[in-house]
Amino acid sequence: MSIIMRAVPEPSMVPVDGSGSAPSTTRRPSAVRRFFSVLAAAAIIGVLWPAQFGGITGLTIVSGQSMEPLYRTGDLVVTVRQADYSVGDVVSYTVPAGQPGGGGRVIHRIIGKDAVAAASGTDGAALPFASQGDNNPDIDPWRFAASDVMGVAVVAVPGVGAFIGSLGDPLVVGLGVGLLVTVVLWPRPALARARTTEEAASP
Numbered sequence: 001m002s003i004i005m006r007a008v009p010e011p012s013m014v015p016v017d018g019s020g021s022a023p024s025t026t027r028r029p030s031a032v033r034r035f036f037s038v039l040a041a042a043a044i045i046g047v048l049w050p051a052q053f054g055g056i057t058g059l060t061i062v063s064g065q066s067m068e069p070l071y072r073t074g075d076l077v078v079t080v081r082q083a084d085y086s087v088g089d090v091v092s093y094t095v096p097a098g099q100p101g102g103g104g105r106v107i108h109r110i111i112g113k114d115a116v117a118a119a120s121g122t123d124g125a126a127l128p129f130a131s132q133g134d135n136n137p138d139i140d141p142w143r144f145a146a147s148d149v150m151g152v153a154v155v156a157v158p159g160v161g162a163f164i165g166s167l168g169d170p171l172v173v174g175l176g177v178g179l180l181v182t183v184v185l186w187p188r189p190a191l192a193r194a195r196t197t198e199e200a201a202s203p
Contacts, residue, residue, distance in 0.1 A: 056081040058150035060092040060107050061161035066133030067107065076161035077107060079151030085129065087113050090153040095142050096127065107153065108133045108140060 058079040062071045070090070071077060079092045092107040112130035127143035 056151065058092055060105060060150070060153075062107060062156075066136050067109075068135045070134055071107070071156055072158070074159050074161050076157045077153050078155045078157075079107075080154050081149070081151040084146055085110055085113075085149060085152060087111060091131070091149045092151060092153065093129075093131070093144050093149040096144055096148055099142050101142075105150075106131065106140070106142070108136075111139065 058081070060077045060079060062075040062077060063073055065073070067090070077092065085091055087110050090107065090109045092105060095101050095104045095106060097103065108131035110129055111132045114128045114130075127145050127148075129144050129146070129149075131140045131142070131144075132138070133140070
């Protein structure tokens with residue numbers, strides 16, 4: 001008895017649209033990935049939002065020798081706002097109105113915190129903090145409150161402040177960097193779907 005073997009043809013894929021080409025598949029970006037992209041962008045905006053506008057991050061360009069050798073002229077110091085500050089913290093603050101040089105920016109170390117506050121501001125608010133530059137022999141003539149402080153110094157980039165200063169206001173530069181990072185991280189599902197479709201359609 002002989003056995004006859006026949007080749008069985010493989011089933012062909014019939015496209016739904018009748019175009020004669022194999023159906024393409026598209027992948028939608030993961031909802032979880034989109035969620036975390038938006039979350040990351042929001043976190044970056046929150047971190048980079050300037051302290052002058054209610055954010056937590058500040059940029060101070062060092063000018064002078066009062067904080068040498070820790071900071072030198074042209075260094076860019078990044079500060080972070082806190083609820084309160086302690087003796088030993090290096091802070092960037094605005095000299096309160098009514099004091100010599102009122103409105104100016106100072107980045108010095110807190111060397112005293114008087115709970116009773118020997119001085120008070122023009123509005124009667126307590127001014128418990130006293131500061132001094134690490135390289136200065138005398139205590140600063142100013143007293144200030146936590147509300148005057150932009151933040152405590154967390155990191156310094158040597159020499160970068162001089163370059164940023166030549167570009168303009170550090171606040172504007174910081175906003176520009178934050179916007180650029182946000183644009184880069186912002187999810188683009190439509191573009192992702194288009195790329196996936198092109199890849200699936202290519203031979």
